[in-house]
Amino acid sequence: MDEIEPRLRSLMLAGLAGEAGPYRRLLDELSGLLRAYYRRRVPPGVDAEDLVQETLIAVHTRRATYDAGQPFTAWAYAIARYKLIDALRRGRAHLRAPAEAAEALFVTAGAEAAMASRDLERVMAELPPRTRDLIRDVKLEGLSTREAAQKHGMSESAVKVAVHRGLKALGGKYGGAGRDED
CATH class of the missing domain: 1.10.1740.10 (RNA polymerase sigma factor, region 2, helix turn helix motif)
Structure with missing residues (x-):
């Protein structure tokens, strides 16, 4: 293959x-x-x-x-x-x-990962760019809220709120919890 x-x-x-x-x-x-x-x-x-x-x-x-x-x-x-x-x-x-x-x-594991990645990109594309970047940094890349705040020139609180609201919006649309545990 x-x-x-x-x-x-x-x-x-x-x-x-x-x-x-x-x-x-x-x-x-x-x-x-x-x-x-x-x-x-x-x-x-x-x-x-x-x-x-x-x-x-x-x-x-x-x-x-x-x-x-x-x-x-x-x-x-x-x-x-x-x-x-x-x-x-x-x-x-x-x-x-x-x-x-x-x-x-x-389907092979690589194909499932590719399909999941494609689906994630489609879902994330619905978010505003800044929110998308923050969710990607904090939830996918593993940055702390402090690191993400420094990277984006924001306060830690603003990062937490943006990530929470972005996940809540996706959860509302796709039926997930949309909770931020940070």
Whole structure:
């Protein structure tokens, strides 16, 4: 998979730049990977080829949502996973896999971290820049409120209030507690 990711990512970026040839190669190569992905996962009664086509259409129609800073394969396989879940729900089928193949059912740790990072960046982008920077410094980078206050030319109290309000706003929108323990 290590050599596949850079190649697919570069083809996707070329396709996003309007180059038809590389985009066509991306879809051809991705269709082969998706066939293998679905072949190992679909139960009888679910047509793997239909899922491949549905996924390719979704990749095409949602291509503008791809974040070039994130791995392409994580993005594409997330779409494939949701298409499989949708198909299983439609058919009320249940996914069965031998225990020895269980690790193939899950996305690699690196892909999950990339998806979490992408989601965090989208959520944080909704905050004002100063609040976003303060939350990133205090909650993600581990700076003390004193260090963050010095870095941003603010009082410690102002940093605590800004972080608390930012987290509370996100908590209100996404259902979290939004509490600041500092």
